[in-house]
Amino acid sequence: MVQCIFCKSSDNIVKAGFRHNDSGKKQRYWCKKCKNRFVPNDGFWKMKHKPEIIAEAISCRKRGMPYQEVSKHFREYDKADICPATAYNWVQKYGKVLRKFNLKQIPKLSGKINLDEFVSKFKKRSSIVG
Ligand SMILES: [Zn+2]
Secondary structure, three states: OOOOOOOOOOOOEEEEEEEEEOOEEEEEEEEOOOOEEEOOOHHHHHHOOOHHHHHHHHHHHHOOOOHHHHHHHHHHOOOOOOOHHHHHHHHHHHHHHHHHHHHHHOOOOOOOOOHHHHHHHHHHHHHHHO
C-alpha cells in the first residue's frame, strides 16, 4: 500500500510513470488529494522522522556538511539513523520549502543592515552583558 508523503493519505494515489536515478527505476505516484507527485523512499517509510530532524539535516547540508557527515552527525548524537541518501532526498524534497520558511523568519537580516553594522551591534551588546 502506498501512502502520500505529503498528506499521509493512502486513498487517491495513482501511478504516474517512473523516475530514473542511481538506484534504478522507481515508481512515481501522484496524490489526487493534495496534488503532489512523489516517489516513495524506503527509508522514509520505515522511520518516519520528525520534521525537526529533517530541518536539521537540511540546515547541516546548507552549512556545507557533506551528506556522509550529516548522517554521522545524527548517529553521533543518537538522534536518528539516516543514511546519506536519505539526507539527500530530504534536501531535494524539502530544501525549497525550508528556504522560503527561513526567509520569512529573518527578513531584517538581508538588505538594510549590512554585515559590519550587524557585527558591531552584536559586539556592543555582548560587551554590555559581559
Ligand atoms: Zn497527498
